[in-house]
Amino acid sequence: MSNNNESIGKTFFVVIGLCLICAIFVAASAVGLRPKQAENKLLDAQKNILIATGMLNGEDIKAQFEKHVQIRLVDLDTGDFVDQDPLSYDYRKMMKDPAGSITLDEKDDKAKIKTRAKIAPVYLAFADGIESKQISAIVLPVHGYGLWSTMHGFLALDKDGNTIKGLNYYEHGETPGLGAEIQNPKWVAQFVGKKLADENGQPAIKILKPGNADPASAYQVDGLSGATITSNGVQNTFVFWSGAKGFAPFLTKVRQGALNNG
Numbered sequence: 001m002s003n004n005n006e007s008i009g010k011t012f013f014v015v016i017g018l019c020l021i022c023a024i025f026v027a028a029s030a031v032g033l034r035p036k037q038a039e040n041k042l043l044d045a046q047k048n049i050l051i052a053t054g055m056l057n058g059e060d061i062k063a064q065f066e067k068h069v070q071i072r073l074v075d076l077d078t079g080d081f082v083d084q085d086p087l088s089y090d091y092r093k094m095m096k097d098p099a100g101s102i103t104l105d106e107k108d109d110k111a112k113i114k115t116r117a118k119i120a121p122v123y124l125a126f127a128d129g130i131e132s133k134q135i136s137a138i139v140l141p142v143h144g145y146g147l148w149s150t151m152h153g154f155l156a157l158d159k160d161g162n163t164i165k166g167l168n169y170y171e172h173g174e175t176p177g178l179g180a181e182i183q184n185p186k187w188v189a190q191f192v193g194k195k196l197a198d199e200n201g202q203p204a205i206k207i208l209k210p211g212n213a214d215p216a217s218a219y220q221v222d223g224l225s226g227a228t229i230t231s232n233g234v235q236n237t238f239v240f241w242s243g244a245k246g247f248a249p250f251l252t253k254v255r256q257g258a259l260n261n262g
Contacts, residue, residue: 079249144237
């Protein structure tokens, strides 16, 4: 009987020992890979911003981004630039941080995001390089709820702060073949050349039922076939982020010439 107990005890000891060794190995691996994961995350963001501007090419992504894109932080309430290091600012984290965000009233929360960071990054793109000081696009991070998920994207505007140059949804959980078509280049291409706001500065993009948009309209685009709720989510995202609780204060200043000198 004692031999059996000793055998069970030894087996238990070995199992516990192996579990501890595995746990230590996994933890060490996670810590060791963290810098690489952060680097890949940053590289992916840079790639998606360049895609939104239409500037992505075969060059090294990091080198191209650093040559052509300047990151600035904006106070969303005032529209003013914030004198703070953008590389140390975690926008996604601040969205949920009570100290760095605001809770949106239901009537204002068109995008159904519940909270909004007080400060957001904007990306100023320079086709001929930052040294040229000639802005070719302004890229805004936008997000809003669709059918199943929060859809994250980058919206690129011309230097006038109103004409759409590109739209790139890079993260979502919408239905493949339906709502996930927000990433279809053919659908996204409809937005290029459209106006974000009307003559009075009010949100103006209208996503209509498929086939109903007038190609000659400065504001109308066709929605996604079979994905009405996702299309509505995109519509609401545009309404919110081009409105008073979004980037409107900043874009108003851009349209008044705030970036004329780069």
